[in-house]
Amino acid sequence: MTGSRPQRQYGAGRKKGVRRSSMRLLKKSWVCYLFILPMIIYIVLFNYLPMYGIQLAFKDYRALDGIWGSPWVGWKHFQTFFGSYQFKDLLWNTLALSIYSLAAGFPLPILFALFLNYVTNSKGRKAAQMITYAPHFISTVVFCGMILIFLASDGIVNQILALLGIEPVAFLSNPKNFRHIYVWSGVLQSIGWGSIMYISVLASVGPELHEAARVDGATKFQRMLYIDIPSIVPTMVIMLIMRAGEIMDVGFEKAFLLQNSVNLDYSEIISTYVYKIGIQSGQFSYSAAIGLFNNIINLILLLAVNRIAGKASDVSLW
Known part of the structure; x- marks a missing residue:
């Protein structure tokens, strides 16, 4: 003691x-x-x-009773959502759009950053950066309006195709085109902005490494493969983990603004469905249950990808 x-x-x-x-x-x-x-x-x-x-x-929310006063209903709203005929379509549309966006939008900013890293003409480099950064600062509403105007049957794209002797393409009237329009317009809007982080990491690579590689006779591709890419791998892993945590969070605004009665079978995703059920129909408890399910799936994916990345590359969020 x-x-x-x-x-x-x-x-x-x-x-x-x-x-x-x-x-x-x-x-x-x-x-x-x-x-x-x-x-x-x-x-x-x-x-x-x-x-x-x-x-x-x-709960079964009632405005007069408030959140605390509304009666508990347990898993009722989750069971209703899982048992609805729209559940499979909503889940598939959300996953298909998100995975497509990840597959197209994740590697391209990396490739663009690697390309800019070897552009020696300063004016050309600045011009490329300015042109690719500019779409990021256009609001989603304006950007979607531009897409609808450009891809209309009498829009700029079809006018250019007509000048080249190619028949006009029904971009907006074909519902199968929705995912391609959504994803590649997103790539166009974010490729420059998404490359900024990789460009800053590449700029921090010691020039003596490249000089030594040149002395040894390494080509630009070999320097890129053995010097540049390994230097940005930790950043790539962190960005991939963060993107994995947003798999179910497909951009609501863009999907809703590009949505119409023709492409509804492809454009109706969980976030747009929650908006229609919660705000337009006033089913607040049901929409809250769907949103909670969405966030739980994102959390599970984030933890799983973070754990896998930590074991595979020793890089993780924590």
């Missing part, structure tokens, strides 16, 4: 020392913490407080 007292006193003293050093650091760097305060408030307001509404998925 007597021997344990000094240890306890030492532990308590150590904790006090840690608190004092933390307070000193806080006072010294209070300006930095002040800068991140708006971000913390934003995350709390829009990411943590809305979790209070998750209980709607397990």
Whole structure:
């Protein structure tokens, strides 16, 4: 007993020392913490407080009774969604669109960054960056309007095809074209912006590595294969993990704006269905259950891909 007292006193003293050093650091760097305060408030307001509404998925919400006063119904809304005739179509459309977007949109910014890394003409490089970055700053509403105008039966694309002697293509009236239009227009809008992170990593690669490779007679392709790609692999893995956590979160705005009665069988995804059921039809509990299911699937995919990446490449989010 007597021997344990000094240890306890030492532990308590150590904790006090840690608190004092933390307070000193806080006072010294209070300006930095002040800068991140708006971000913390934003995350709390829009990411943590809305979790209070998750209980709607397990209740039969009534506006007069409020969230707490509404009766519990358990898994009723989940069973209704899983048993509906639309469940398989919604799930397939969401997965098909998301996986297609991932397969096309993930590697192309990497290839574009590798290409720009070997462009020696500074003016040409800046022009390519400006042209590819610009679509990212166009709002989704405007961008979708441009797509509808360009791909109309009398739009610019069909006019160019007519000048080349090619018959006009029914881009918008063929529902099977929806996924291709959605994905490749997204690639066009994001390829430049998505390459910024890879370009910054490639810029940090030591020039002595490339100089040594040139002395050894390595070609540009070999330098790219053995120097550049290994340097961006950790970034690629992190970005892939983050994209995997968004598999079920296909962009609602774009899908909804490009949606019409013709392509509804291909364009109706979970996010647009939740909007129609929750906002337009007022079935708040049912839409909350579908949204919760969507987020749980995303969380499972994120954890699974993160674990696989951690074992395969020793790179993970935590």
